[in-house]
Amino acid sequence: xxxxxxxxxxxxxxxxxxxLNEIGVVTYCPLVTKTxxxxxxxxxxxxxxxxxxxxxxxxxxxxxxxxxIPGAVRYLFWLGKPAMVKDSEIEAIQTWLAAPATYEVSLDxxxxxxxxxxxxxxxxxxxxxIQEVKQNHYILILESLGCLLRIDKKED
Numbered sequence: 001x002x003x004x005x006x007x008x009x010x011x012x013x014x015x016x017x018x019x020l021n022e023i024g025v026v027t028y029c030p031l032v033t034k035t036x037x038x039x040x041x042x043x044x045x046x047x048x049x050x051x052x053x054x055x056x057x058x059x060x061x062x063x064x065x066x067x068x069i070p071g072a073v074r075y076l077f078w079l080g081k082p083a084m085v086k087d088s089e090i091e092a093i094q095t096w097l098a099a100p101a102t103y104e105v106s107l108d109x110x111x112x113x114x115x116x117x118x119x120x121x122x123x124x125x126x127x128x129x130i131q132e133v134k135q136n137h138y139i140l141i142l143e144s145l146g147c148l149l150r151i152d153k154k155e156d
Contacts, residue, residue, distance in 0.1 A: 001057045003028075003085040005076035012071035013048040019069045026057040030093050049097070055085060096122035116140075123149065 017029035030049040099122035132139035
């Protein structure tokens with residue numbers, strides 16, 4: 001089955017995913033933990049990684065089942081067709097979210113423009129190009145994901 005991206009009403013991601021699961025649709029709503037501060041207290045909450053988006057795994061013929069649930073607005077389209085997400089991309093998100101917050105990384109021999117293969121962390125086996133080398137951090141371009149990764153240097 002394919003994974004599709006469903007656009008939801010703002011702040012409805014978790015509710016829509018939960019209700020879709022109840023009617024038998026496989027969903028994935030990636031969550032991150034965040035500490036919010038109000039004037040009188042701090043609270044740790046889980047918020048969606050992607051605002052107003054969830055992933056659903058559903059047969060092409062059953063795609064309209066999603067709209068039985070209040071809060072599901074539409075599918076995300078790419079080049080005139082519903083956007084599909086590969087299993088490997090969903091797994092990459094899950095791996096990244098399950099990874100610990102810090103890693104030991106040694107880059108002292110690398111310089112701007114070098115192409116490297118990441119050997120640990122949530123992006124293991126991804127190739128990257130060193131874009132920037134600063135006194136306290138590195139900026140890498142993750143080629144396959146098309147994004148930037150900042151690696152802070154550890155203070156000794």
